[in-house]
Amino acid sequence: MTEEKGLTPRAQDFAAWYNEVVLRAELADYAPVRGCMVIRPYGYAIWELVQRALDEMFKQTGHQNAYFPLFIPQSYLAREAEHIEGFAPETAVVTLGGGKELEEPLVVRPTSEAIIWPIMAKWIQSYRDLPVLVNQWCNVVRWEMRTRPFLRTTEFLWQEGHTAHATEAEAEEEARRMLGIYRKFMEEGMAMPVLTGRKTEQGKFAGALRTYSLEALMQDNRALQAGTTHNLGQNFARAFEVTFQNEKGERDFVWNTSWGVSTRLIGALVMSHGDDLGLVLPPRLAPVQVVIVPIYKADRERALVLEVAQRVSSVLQRMVRVRVDDRETLNPGAKYYEWDLKGVPLRIEIGPRDVTAQQVVVARRFVAGDGKRKITMREGEILASVERLLEDMQRELRARARQRREENSHRDVTSYEDLKAILEAKGGFVYTGWCGSPECEDRVKEEAKADIRVIPDDEFRSSKAPERCPVCGAASTQEVVWAKAY
Amino acid sequence: MTEEKGLTPRAQDFAAWYNEVVLRAELADYAPVRGCMVIRPYGYAIWELVQRALDEMFKQTGHQNAYFPLFIPQSYLAREAEHIEGFAPETAVVTLGGGKELEEPLVVRPTSEAIIWPIMAKWIQSYRDLPVLVNQWCNVVRWEMRTRPFLRTTEFLWQEGHTAHATEAEAEEEARRMLGIYRKFMEEGMAMPVLTGRKTEQGKFAGALRTYSLEALMQDNRALQAGTTHNLGQNFARAFEVTFQNEKGERDFVWNTSWGVSTRLIGALVMSHGDDLGLVLPPRLAPVQVVIVPIYKADRERALVLEVAQRVSSVLQRMVRVRVDDRETLNPGAKYYEWDLKGVPLRIEIGPRDVTAQQVVVARRFVAGDGKRKITMREGEILASVERLLEDMQRELRARARQRREENSHRDVTSYEDLKAILEAKGGFVYTGWCGSPECEDRVKEEAKADIRVIPDDEFRSSKAPERCPVCGAASTQEVVWAKAY
Structure with missing residues (x-):
């Protein structure tokens, strides 16, 4: 680390500034393995504080930690059709073990639904065994083409919660509860305000019924998906035959959720609060x-x-x-x-x-x-x-981030030209109506490199509901928030 | 879990008893992946208590946690000759990534020396950067032929400490210090007395100069290696060119150590204290x-x-x-x-x-x-x-385990016939002299399925030094402890 040479200013090149902060503040370093990084002690100490805070919240809401295998037999991953379609292209596969070719290749988990549910199926017999509320802290691997430390790496650390419930309503409530817990942590612990809402069909988790997301706005006015929770419906229960006897004595499939946040949150901290001198840590997460x-x-x-x-x-x-x-x-x-x-x-x-x-x-x-x-x-x-x-600074940091987000949120955008112009010239969150068609979302993706981050929850909606989809002009069925994103 | 059917008594079939306790106390379950297990919430809660206690001790002695990649390029593993020879036969290898065959296969870490040192080499320039004291909590994979929950599984959780020092004496001191920390945790936390000492050349870690071990005696009178610490000398530093400028201004290779304990400790808890009603947990590690x-x-x-x-x-x-x-x-x-x-x-x-x-x-x-x-x-x-x-029980449990070990330790064994007879009929720890030749160790291995667990530290040595090696009759150069082991 050379003291003399300052960081590239954010205004000059935000991406360069980010990489320099990560490396020079000794949060992480590149590894000599494609797309992988090393989390250095200072960065890991932040992760430990994140873990401690979240783990306590998970436990207070009745969740228990467990540990499931790293490897998933390839045929298991294939059992849920949307799931395999979403994840197959980005898997790392073990084909050799103990010097011999394996009869069935093993996928290094990109997420664990496909190994957890076939195992938990054995443990669930009756409605008395429900809900099952499990979480694991672990590493996962997704073969990413373009990687950046913390934001997108081939291997990353995360927690993944997996739950099973007797009814759809309880699964929905759990997906919502965990969204609330993540939000509380991000706003109070990370001093990072987040928009919450539902993902569109195109944005949802492969295999989920509904995905909820927490979206934060970085200083370069790009959105960062900071965490997601999924109501998986009975999709995985059907694929892995996870059934239980309900109170009426009938067999039924359980209703599942999953939810996760990762070391990406450290990248979010850097880009939310950092300045041209480097990192600015909220006191609660400062090692x-x-x-x-x-x-x-x-x-x-x-x-x-x-x-x-x-x-x-x-x-x-x-x-x-x-x-x-x-x-x-x-x-x-x-x-x-x-x-x-x-x-x-x-x-x-x-x-x-x-x-x-x-x-x-x-x-x-x-x-x-x-x-x-x-x-x-x-x-x-x-x-x-x-x-x-320290308390003042925590509060002020959050207020500052919130103000920045508000200043970069654009409401009442009604024309397609304005939508594109704002996304391209300013970035930030852009609120518009939407007709609900994937074609309109695709057109913005292609022409403005932005997508619908969320269909925002009630409290984030504009006071006046938008009337039309700015892309096609049809009547709006819901308000949405567009942004360019990490 | 059927309440009616009791456990197989330990005296009847210790191995069956062990498996039943692990499954029925819901510590772990088998996974549908070769040689892998699931750590269930109750078992994982014990592991969290183990982690918390050890992590605190590591930090009090100046160690910091970090995280290094899961994957090791195959060529890296090969750079230290003894290391690759020891680990190559038991590796799992990723050959496919993102749907394509990889140019260089990636080994799933069996231990991380071969990925940590090439990375840390960049961070170490001068004696002022030393010592480097790093630890990571993670999963590792070793392709084992015969597996048993907690004791030997293809994937397991552990911590691995890795340190670099300016002198051989400091590395030796660190290997010794961590041996002491493990011992303190095992005796005070787990209520499990351990023998400490040095491994023979045949028993040492692949690539180490010296390996120290902690050996506990299970209730079936078989030894369990509960943890090891290694003075790696300059072997890995040479292989990965980890150099520093010493106080005289000269380049020198660093001196390394590594040390680890794993979820195997949960198996050790079961077999140290359990009875025919099931698990008996020391209060400090009881969830x-x-x-x-x-x-x-x-x-x-x-x-x-x-x-x-x-x-x-x-x-x-x-x-x-x-x-x-x-x-x-x-x-x-x-x-x-x-x-x-x-x-x-x-x-x-x-x-x-x-x-x-x-x-x-x-x-x-x-x-x-x-x-x-x-x-x-x-x-x-x-x-x-x-x-x-609870304090009384913690102390009494330890005293009981200690008494059991003493009752099953056999000293003053001088004839080969007695050595074999005790190992076969009673098991336990058998103290004898040893000439130092690997041939004598091999003979006992072959004929009595036992090996030298440790060359014991001073405090465990018999008051009268043994005179001869019972195998070949030559003069003894050191006292050793034999046992059948897990």
Whole structure:
């Protein structure tokens, strides 16, 4: 990492900026395996915080973790027709095992419905065994043509929830509940506002009845699908004969859901909040929330300053993830540069004069509006002040992201020319009516490289329902949100 | 699960007992993929507790988690000669990706040295970048011929630590430190005493300079290798050109270690502590430490008893993992049977008479010696009493396992006839001298189906050093421990 060379500014080349942040903040690195990346310790520490927060929410809503095999016999994947059609082109296949050609090739899971349901079928006999609420944290593989760290890689880490229910209504409720849990995490944990809604037929998961999605707007005004939940109906239950005896004593197929978010969320964090100095992490997901940088010249000062730094650190670490950067090989400026790049929310500077005055200087990684970047505070009040600052920053970061999204949401777009012009010139979320035909969606895809991100949930709909589909002019059956997307 | 049919007694068929416990306690199930298993929620909850405890210990000693790719280009695996020789016969190989034959086949990682070091080589420039202390929690695949749930499966979950150091002494110290951490976890967390020591040349990891191992004795008197740590010397550094500039300004190869434990530990728990009623879990690794079973006949009693059960539960859950089993579909006897099978340390029975007397009955899953299985205690003292009981049980379980190991350790064995006879008739750990030749180890392997588990660490050595190798009669150069093993 060369300190001298700054990052490419976002306004100049957002994609280059993104890649530089990912590499130089040491979130990830390229791997010498096609389309794969390495998640470096700093990036993985963010993922661990994501996991911890989500896992707790899953467990609070009655889900249990389990682990199903990495390999899926090829014939299993083929049992659900839409599913195999969607996933076959992007699978990695094991054909050799223990030095011999396998009788049946094994697909490395791209998602686990086709291995989980044939197994769980054995465990479900009666309505008393339902609901089954299972989740797994694992790696999956999809043979992607164009890959970018976190956003699209051949192998990625994710969680996949899989549930079985006695009725369609319960499955629908579960798909909706998990959408709500994801939304809560993204908005409160990631400080990232999301649009929620239903995917069109073309956008839904291969094999699902309905797919719900959470869409966030990145700083380059492209949408990022941050997570999805699926009401799978009885499609997989039929394919894998997952039946149960209902309360009337009849055999019936279960109703399934699945839902997942992945390490892609780390890419979403980068592109939601980062600036030209690097990463900006929401305090709740910052592996280091406060870094303390001791400042000294003479050796005599060093001992004094480090002693106070350690004391402040031990006070803060009761409630905060704190680190003292006592590296001798870097000067304070180089440390500031590095921790700004890594998005640490607060930096505490302690020099000999601060020691004498029993104070510290706290620098915020970002300020909202015309707020002050540096605050001097008395050592005695530091814990309460830092906690409050971190909470403020979390809230302000979210408000800033929300404001940016609102400024880049375009409603009341009624003509096809306007739709295309906005998508091409500005990007962002564009709300229009839609006739419901895939042909109109395809035309926008082809001509403006954008698609329908969601049929938005009620709360996101425009106050006045749009009247016409801007593409064909026919009457609108639902409002939709268009965007170019990752 | 049929309640009526008990488990096969351990004394009758230990292997059958093991499989039944694993399946019926719902730890795992077979998968329709060759040699693979499913870890069911109850088994996975144990694994999560194992992970949490170990992960904390790793982080306290400065290690950070990361994630490296699942796939290793075949040519990489081949770069370290011993390594490829050891692992090539048991690899699963991806030859198709995205519908096309790959130019270079990708091996599904059997262990990650061959992908981690070529990547980390880029990150290490100078002695200032050392040590590198990384760990990953992941799945690995080894194409095993004979598999058994948890003990040996084609795919399994593990953690693999990988470190790089500036000197041989530091690498050796790290391999030793991690051996100590594993031992502490196994003895204190799992209540499972382990022998530690060095593996012979034949027993070491393919590519290592030295392998250290932790060996536990199962109830059928077979040894189980519970974990290993490796001083890899500069073998992988040379193969993957992992160099650094030392303090003198010279380029040198780094010194590496690796170390791992896997879901095999769950099998070790089963076979260390289980009894003919099923699993016996050490309290620290029990997903449910206390189960509360309400006992009632009339509906009027039900509300009363459940109210107290919930009250007791909410007191306990401050410090203890507790669950109220309020299922209407099972009678208390069936619940006792199930929770005994699942190894829950304490069961609290609450009936109408207990409610009146403001007391509860606590039943221990196991008792040491002639201790009492059931204890009546006043509701007001329950939290302190339960906490103390769980601590007692943890300690007693460990003492019992330790005593069993000592009773089945045979020292002062000097003749080859005795060595073979003990290994065949009794099993257990057999201490003898050894001349150091692989031929003598091979002979025992062939004739008694046992091998040298470890060259034991000092504290495990017999007070009087053995004089001769019992196999060939030559002078002993070191004491060794023989056993039949999993």
